[in-house]
Amino acid sequence: MPSQREIRRRIGSARNIKQITRAMQFVAASKLRRAQESTLATRPYREKLDEVLADLAAVIGDEEHPLLAGRDLDANHSRLLVIMTSDRGLAGALNTNTVRFAAREITEHPGDLKVVPVGRKGRDAMRRARVPIAAYFEGFGERPTFADILPVARLVADDFVAGQYDRVDVIYPRFVSTLVQKPVMEQLLPIVPSEDTAGIPGGQFLFEPNPAAFLEAVLPRYVATRLYAAVLETTASFFSSQMVAMKNATENAEELIEDLTLSYNKVRQANITREMVEIASGAQAR
Amino acid sequence: MTLHLEIVTPERLAYEDDVDMVLVPGIDGELGILPHHTPLVSLLGVGELEIRKGGTSESFAIAGGFLQVRPDKVVVMAETADLASDIDLAKAEEARREAERAIESGFHEGADLSAARAQLQQALIRIRVAERRHREGPRHRG
Numbered sequence: 001m002p003s004q005r006e007i008r009r010r011i012g013s014a015r016n017i018k019q020i021t022r023a024m025q026f027v028a029a030s031k032l033r034r035a036q037e038s039t040l041a042t043r044p045y046r047e048k049l050d051e052v053l054a055d056l057a058a059v060i061g062d063e064e065h066p067l068l069a070g071r072d073l074d075a076n077h078s079r080l081l082v083i084m085t086s087d088r089g090l091a092g093a094l095n096t097n098t099v100r101f102a103a104r105e106i107t108e109h110p111g112d113l114k115v116v117p118v119g120r121k122g123r124d125a126m127r128r129a130r131v132p133i134a135a136y137f138e139g140f141g142e143r144p145t146f147a148d149i150l151p152v153a154r155l156v157a158d159d160f161v162a163g164q165y166d167r168v169d170v171i172y173p174r175f176v177s178t179l180v181q182k183p184v185m186e187q188l189l190p191i192v193p194s195e196d197t198a199g200i201p202g203g204q205f206l207f208e209p210n211p212a213a214f215l216e217a218v219l220p221r222y223v224a225t226r227l228y229a230a231v232l233e234t235t236a237s238f239f240s241s242q243m244v245a246m247k248n249a250t251e252n253a254e255e256l257i258e259d260l261t262l263s264y265n266k267v268r269q270a271n272i273t274r275e276m277v278e279i280a281s282g283a284q285a286r
Numbered sequence: 287m288t289l290h291l292e293i294v295t296p297e298r299l300a301y302e303d304d305v306d307m308v309l310v311p312g313i314d315g316e317l318g319i320l321p322h323h324t325p326l327v328s329l330l331g332v333g334e335l336e337i338r339k340g341g342t343s344e345s346f347a348i349a350g351g352f353l354q355v356r357p358d359k360v361v362v363m364a365e366t367a368d369l370a371s372d373i374d375l376a377k378a379e380e381a382r383r384e385a386e387r388a389i390e391s392g393f394h395e396g397a398d399l400s401a402a403r404a405q406l407q408q409a410l411i412r413i414r415v416a417e418r419r420h421r422e423g424p425r426h427r428g
Contacts, residue, residue: 041298048294048361052327052354146296146365205354208328209313217329218352221365228296 004271007264011257018253024090025246031142032178032239038143039175039232042225049218049225053191055205056215077166078112080134081105082156082188084172084230085122086238087139092245094173094181094237095121101183102171106131114165118152118231134159144231146224153224160189172230173237179244181237188226191219287321291337293346293362300367301337301346308360309336310353317353319360326355330364332407334415345370347415349408366408373416382409 083102085095099122106113106129114132117123119139126133135155140148156168168189173181207214291308293301310317311333330353335346350365385406 038297042296044292044299045294045296045363048292048354048363052352052363055327055354206324206326208326214327214329214352221351225296 002263002267004264004267007260007267011260011264014253014256014260018250018257021246021249021253025243025250028239028243028246032236032243034143035232035236035239036175039229039236042229042232046225046229049222052218053222056207056211056218078164079109079114080156080159080165080168081113081115081185082152082168082170082227082230083115083117083119083122083126084170084234085117085119085125085139086234087120087141089121090245091238091242092248094241095119095125097181098122098171098173098183099125101185102126103129105169105171105185116152116156119234140231140235142235144228144235146228149228149231150224153220153227156188156227157220157223165189170227170230172234173241175233175236175240178240181241186226186230188223191222289319289321289323290359291362292360293335293348293364293367295351295364295367300364300369303337303339305337305339307338309334309338310360310362311335311348312353319355322357323355323360325357326353328353328355330362332404332411334411335362335364335367345415345418347373347408347412349404349411368412368415370415370418373412375413375416378409378412378416382406382413385409 081102083098085098089095102115102122103125106115114134115122115126116135116137117126117133118137123133123136137152159165160168167187169185170188171183171185174184176182288304288306289308291301291303291305292299306320308319310319311331313329313331316333317328330348330351332349333347335348337344337346346364346367346369348362348364348367351363353363354361385402388402389406
């Protein structure tokens with residue numbers, strides 16, 4: 001049986017932990033709200049961009065553009081995976097799940113494949129697994145901006161146009177709800193124009209300076225926008241996962257404190273009883 | 287007859303309202319758009335976007351992106367869009383100095399130089415738009 005003082009010390013440290021995890025839980029909750037807001041705020045831009053791309057597709061038809069051109073995806077085509085994780089941990093199984101999802105994709109489709117991790121956790125995992133890393137980007141903190149993501153988009157688009165890869169995908173934890181984040185993979189390049197072109201009056205738009213030059217300017221932005229949306233989802237997923245993990249940790253700490261308090265009282269009672277027995281037997285012996 | 291104008295950036299919806307007319311910096315010069323305009327999609331330059339509505343006007347400093355025009359609706363998709371009255375003049379000046387230094391220092395690879403130039407251009411247009419605002423205050427037209 002540990003001593004009374006030992007138990008008291010442990011109760012104290014469990015209390016400290018609980019304070020910290022609780023604070024982290026609330027901080028994550030407020031940051032989650034902001035992350036969700038910025039995810040929603042980007043939606044109008046993405047929808048408009050899809051609309052314009054659909055207009056373009058109607059005009060341009062099958063005109064070739066390097067970012068649109070599907071290449072022959074035979075067995076040994078080369079691929080690039082952009083994997084988004086957080087920089088920091090303490091977010092439950094979020095990064096583990098994302099990395100595991102990516103690992104499955106990598107092992108199921110061996111061959112020429114490189115990764116671009118965005119976020120430290122993903123890089124560490126890829127390094128351990130000895131997957132070739134083409135480039136690495138640190139995560140973009142709590143409030144990623146569109147400008148932050150541009151270097152990633154430029155690198156990916158340039159390498160694709162240069163013919164280094166035949167296909168580029170992005171893997172990120174999609175924010176489904178506060179409790180559910182699901183790793184998903186989306187094809188980034190070649191661009192798959194959305195099927196949903198119904199109701200869009202194609203063919204009647206004038207393009208300035210001309211459709212080809214316009215396409216040239218729009219496609220890199222499209223890639224950047226998709227990546228930006230994925231980064232924002234990752235951020236929202238991170239905070240919601242952290243919030244839930246910290247809530248669980250707080251509850252565990254509470255339970256631990258309760259258990260420890262119970263055994264503390266037991267030990268204390270045992271000590272008192274023992275002392276009383278000692279006094280009583282001492283008095284009797286006299 | 288009014289025109290429904292939306293200004294969106296990747297980060298937010300910057301403006302949405304019914305307006306009388308909008309002046310936009312196109313890639314090959316300024317475009318004035320009134321209701322019943324021909325459907326048009328155009329690239330945007332860096333510059334000042336002016337909104338005229340009920341005798342008053344408002345300005346945005348915008349950079350990069352494109353524009354979609356339908357007879358009753360204009361959507362401006364810019365990389366950045368700052369309302370003139372929101373621009374922090376001191377910050378814009380700072381950005382201009384920084385960009386100028388970067389260009390003068392002479393150490394760059396291609397991408398850096400064009401990024402610095404773009405930054406300089408953007409800072410200059412912000413300063414121009416903001417200064418005019420500060421001098422004149424919100425303009426009113428009869």
